[in-house]
Amino acid sequence: MTASLQKGRPLKQLTRGLCPSQLALSTSRHARGQRRLALRVQAGEKEKVLAILYEAKDGAKNPQLLSCVENELGLREFLEEKGVEYVVTADKDGENSEMEKHLEDATIFISTPFHPGYLTKERLDKAPKLKLAITAGIGSDHVHLDSAAANGLTVAEATGSNNVSTAEQAVMQILVLVRNFVPAHEQIAEGGWDIGAVCKNAYDLEGKTVGIVGAGRIGRLVMERLKAFNIEKMVYF
Known part of the structure; x- marks a missing residue:
C-alpha cells in the first residue's frame, strides 16, 4: 500500500x-x-x-x-x-x-x-x-x-463488481414498466381481473426507442442486453 x-x-x-x-x-x-x-x-x-x-x-x-x-x-x-x-x-x-x-x-x-x-x-x-x-x-x-x-x-x-447486476436490474425495470406489470400484479393480488385496465398501458419493447442516460460501463451493458429485444433505436447521453 x-x-x-x-x-x-x-x-x-x-x-x-x-x-x-x-x-x-x-x-x-x-x-x-x-x-x-x-x-x-x-x-x-x-x-x-x-x-x-x-x-x-x-x-x-x-x-x-x-x-x-x-x-x-x-x-x-x-x-x-x-x-x-x-x-x-x-x-x-x-x-x-x-x-x-x-x-x-x-x-x-x-x-x-x-x-x-x-x-x-x-x-x-x-x-x-x-x-x-x-x-x-x-x-x-x-x-x-x-x-x-x-x-x-x-x-x-471492489469497483465494477456490481456492473452486471445493475445492468440486468435496469433491463428488468424497463420490462416491468413497459409491460405495466406492477398495476397488473396489484390488481390480481386484490382479487380483480380487469384486463382492459392493464392492457391499455402495456406494450412490447420491440420496435421502441430506448434512451440511456450515462453510457459508461453499466450503460453499455444495458445496451448489449437490449439488442435481443429488437429495439428500433437506442439513444444514449
Whole structure:
C-alpha cells in the first residue's frame, strides 16, 4: 500500500488542485500514516480483520451468498492460515456493539453497501491501528473520508463488481414498466381481473426507442442486453 485512497483514487489525484500549504499538509498526513504502518510491520504486529456483514439466516444455505455473517466472505480459512485474527459480526450500532469493541485494535475493516458499519470521525479517532477500510462492493459513504485521509487510512472498494447486476436490474425495470406489470400484479393480488385496465398501458419493447442516460460501463451493458429485444433505436447521453 503506497498511497492513501479516497473513493478509490490515489493520493496524487486527491491532492490535485490544492494550494501549496494544503498540499504540504495532505502529503505530511499521508507520510505520517505510512510511517505508522511501517513501524507496525517492523514490530511484527498481528493483523486483525473486522468484518461487518448482514445475517442471511436461511439464505446462508446458498454457499454463493458470501457477504453474510454465516459465510464470512469465504475468508476465514485463508486468513487464519496466515495467522490473522478474523472477527465477523452484524452488530454495528451503539457504544456497546461488537463493532465498537473490536474496532480499537483492528488493522483492517471490511463492510458491505447494504449493511454498512459506519466509520465516523469519532470511531476512527479510537482506531489507531486501522490502516485499511474495504467495501465488499461499491461505495464509501459509510467512511468519514477527511478523517481517513488525516489518519493515513486507505479506503478501497471492489469497483465494477456490481456492473452486471445493475445492468440486468435496469433491463428488468424497463420490462416491468413497459409491460405495466406492477398495476397488473396489484390488481390480481386484490382479487380483480380487469384486463382492459392493464392492457391499455402495456406494450412490447420491440420496435421502441430506448434512451440511456450515462453510457459508461453499466450503460453499455444495458445496451448489449437490449439488442435481443429488437429495439428500433437506442439513444444514449
